[in-house]
Amino acid sequence: MYRSPSPRASAAPLTGTVKSLRVLGIAALLLIGSTETLPFITTLHSEAPATAPGLLLLLLSQLGCLPSLMRPRPTRVVAPALLALQLLGVQWVLRHCGGYDPSSLLIPGYWFFPIVIVAMMTMSRRDYLGFTLLGSLALLVQMGSAVGPLDWVAASDMVWILTPVAGGLLFGDALLSVGAARDRSLHQQAHAQQVQREQELEASARREAARLLHDHVLHALHALAHSTERTRLQTVELCREAYRRMGPQTSPAGTTSVEEIVRADPAVRQAGAVIVGQSAPLPQGVAQTIADAVHEALNNVTRHARATQCSIEVLPLPGGVQVDVTDDGIGFDPAHLPNGRMGVGRSITQRMTDVGGEAVTTSAPGEGTRVSLRWPRHEVDIAASTWRLAPEGRARRALTRTAWPALATGIAMTALAGPRVDRPVVAMTSAGIALGIGVMAALLLRRRPLGPAGLATLLLTATAAWVVQLWVVPEPPPLDYLLWMAWGSSALVHLVVLSSRPAVGTVVVALWTTIQALGLVWRYGDPIWVWTLSSTITGGAGECAVTLAVIVVARRAAAQEAESAARIAHLRSVTAQLRMSSQLSCFWSQRVTQEALPLLKSVADGELDPAQDRVRERAIALDGVLRDELLLGPDQAPLLAQLAQTRSNGWELTSTLSPEDSRAALVGASHLLAVLGPPTHPGQPVTVSATGDVSRAVIIDAATEQRRRWRERLAVLGGTIESEPDFVRLDLGGTA
Incomplete structure (x- = not known):
């Protein structure tokens, strides 16, 4: 059984790598235990009871992997200890089997592989490679001393060890390469985003300064320019609020809900708005920004909509919020806004964009207006693509290498079988065709994905090769190793699984399992032989199923890591953006700081009467000048x-x-x-x-x-x- 990633040499495995290893280890234990380990222990214990202590050691070496796989990072001594148990168990079985030859049923390579997975979770890449090679060498020496001269049986025993281990190393390196590329891409993106944030921070702060100027100073100046005795108190309140918002700002901290800030906004009462719903607490700065966008939407309702009803609906979202401001006013055409209408574009849309949200305005003449504010903005499903941040070509090249051991095993076992099959020429021809098509498919996959026609060709070739190999092996087969020739056809299915979407891969694995099982029953009939030769299914459809499970988990984990990194970068960007609020005054012109703000403060403090002509004239002049500044820029x-x-x-x-x-x-x-x-x-x-x-x-x-x-x-x-x-x-x- 093979397929596994490994941690980097200098760091613990990524979260996605740990999840992939855990799924791989548990799936391998279940597959090997149900199809190989339990049948082997049951058969050998009944034939040679003296092997019971060795069988117990073998079972402990497998069961001991479970607690280690479930821990985030087991200790380094676990894998060597489990390997020692396996070596002792195999040696005991070989020495106390009496007249029964257990070598034809021993599967040391498959038993060793869950231990390799544990090593991958505890060691650096160099250490786990060394551990795997030394463990494989120990198993080769142990089995070689038991089976004697290098003949068909001895070669088959070596394949039981070398093929799973070689495939595991290649698959581990493939996932390691893809994970490392994804990790580098995440860091490169984070660095690029950091550079971009630094470049855009001043521009964003300028925009925020302009929005505050538009939303508060110009709104107060407009009210001051049209002030009367009836609106005196309302004008003074607007001037006081504008001066408060334009005064020295502090960096917002903590959390609060959007509706809590909105309820305290005087614009809600002026627009006659009704607030419905509530949301979870958000970062203070984000909640304030959304509330400011709501404030400007309500200003537009008051000044332009001529509405009789207005509502504010707060909808909680996973990790965010959506706020809808709706009115039944005269509406407008969003595509043809007057040049002086800056509230929608600058004070609503751009404000939400700067904190990672979005604003959508829906309106039409005579049909009212709906402004939808959403934070954070809707993200595209990252899991839709395989290892989204890893180079696709690198992933394909690395993953297709995992099929080479099985392809080589298929042709090698067919050649070594020689006269043991009924039709050796047919067997070699079939294995050669399967090898040729598999090599061509693997080479093509290194450059581009296979289309439906290519995948169908691989699956049909695998089925034909399996039928031929069942036909040429005698009935009943003298050795179950003869069916290892089927590894070549299973390697083609392995390529199909690696090249298709998870849903297609699932169907292919189920279909291939059915084909293999029906072929065994049709050819040999006796269920005992089907059970004994279950290694064929284990090494074919079973391995493809485990591969598929690991890839699915790795894709989802990669998507989660990418999304988590994006959220962290987004929150850092929002935090840096909001901290600039204490420095916004440096972006205002002298007319704002030396004329407009002193005028608003004098009115707010009662030093000037907003109904006086000279105050209104001064407000009209400043309103026009500051609007020009906002429209044309500095x-x-x-x-x-x-x-x-x-x-x-x-x-x-x-x-x-x-x-x-x-x-x-x-x-x-x-x-x-x-x-x-x-x-x-x-x-x-x-x-x-x-x-x-x-x-x-x-x-x-x-x-x-x-x-x-x-x-x-x-x-x-x-x-x-x-x-x-x-x-x-x-x-x-x-x-x-």
């Missing part, structure tokens, strides 16, 4: 200064400029604003926009003197003017 200082100057001159400015506009158009827009000069009266409307590399200004109620001055200035700059009775349109290329 890299457009000259244009921002010109926009602020235009507003301070008395123009009622509407800007649809954005960072997506070309640099030439933005430069042209700055020139156009400089051309405007003073308005004819305070509040004269002007709209600035950009199309391609051309900037445009549309002015309403333009006076004759303004039109003349603009025409002269644009003639110098290379622009054009279109004068209509109600408006004037100025166009200027970006190269001016």
Whole structure:
């Protein structure tokens, strides 16, 4: 019985490796015990009672593997102690068997393999390889001294030892190689994510600073600009809340639930929202971020939706939460948001993305709006691919090597059988065809997966080879070793299992078990022979079944390790992101820190009356300037200064400029604003926009003197003017 991974030389086995070893060991013990060990002990004890102490030692060497396999990391002395029990038991049986020859029933290679699994769980790769080679050599010497000259029987006994051990070493190295590649990939991904986090941390902090500015300062300034005697108290509360949120921040710690923070939000009362459901506690920073996104969604309901009903539904998820904010308002088309509507994209979607969540907005005109916030975002099923983080080519090359011992055994046993079979030429031809197809399939699998046609060819060839080998072996067979020729056909099935999905592999193993069992019954009929020759099924379909079980467990464990690593990296990223909240003030402009925040503090402290005209005018001016900053970003200082100057001159400015506009158009827009000069009266409307590399200004109620001055200035700059009775349109290329 073979198939096993091993731990790295410098570290304990990964969790997935331990699970694979444990499943492999238990499955091997059950398979070998039911088909080989118990029948052997029962038969030999009845024929030679003096072998009872040796049989007991053999049984203890097998049962002693169970507690070691169940422990996370057994001690290093367990495997050598179990091997000593096996060697003593085999030696006792060979010395006290009397006239009965037990060598034809001894299976030291299979008994040794569970012990090798224990060694793999306790030793480094170099140590377990050395232990396995020394143990195999001891068994070879022991069996060679018992069976005598090197003949067919002696060669068969050597195969009983060498084939399982060689296959086990190759399979162990294959899983070790795949696991090491997966481990390296996980570390490389973690390193790359760390570098990317460091690069994006400042940009993310800038976005958070902009979101706080939009959600709180601009919201308070908007309320302040439209404040009346009736809304005085509400405006003061908004200014106080905005200043509190924009003040010095501390790094959030601990856990809390989202609904606990949301219930304390004044925006819930303003929107008339009803909160339904509850969630498990989340990291404080994550819960606060989700609550901030809910806050902005409620602001949109209050300011834009015209809703009569609003609800907040909190749904617990495994390790996370989903919050749905729903209203029955006028709705909108998410694909055609006005340029000034930043709440959905920046304050909701981007905020959730930055902490590893997602936001989905569903709306249509006249049908209300639904904002779904989910943390963490939905992950793709990692277990859908084999060893997702291990190079696929490396995995295929490593795994296909495990079929070579069985392929070599099939042709070697057929050649050694010689005249003991009825039709030696037919037997060699069949074994040669099976070997050739198996070698070609193994070589092809090293480069690419086999398709359905290739897998079907392998299975049909294995069935044909099995039928031929049953046909050429005499009835009843003089030695059960003659059926070891079937290992060549079982190796083809082994390749099918390695190349297919687990569901297909399960069907193939069940089908191959049925084919082998029916073939034995059909050829020999006597159930006693079927029981005695059960080693054929053990070394064929049984090993394929164990291989399949180990691969399934390894895939799932690899998926769990990858998911665990991704979650750890995600939480580290969220923690680093949230710690930046104490440094956000460095990303705000002087207008925020020296003008907007002092204004909000004065209103919140009662030093200024929000209903005064001069306070409202100051709020209107700051609101426009800060919105320009949010829309255009910090890299457009000259244009921002010109926009602020235009507003301070008395123009009622509407800007649809954005960072997506070309640099030439933005430069042209700055020139156009400089051309405007003073308005004819305070509040004269002007709209600035950009199309391609051309900037445009549309002015309403333009006076004759303004039109003349603009025409002269644009003639110098290379622009054009279109004068209509109600408006004037100025166009200027970006190269001016």
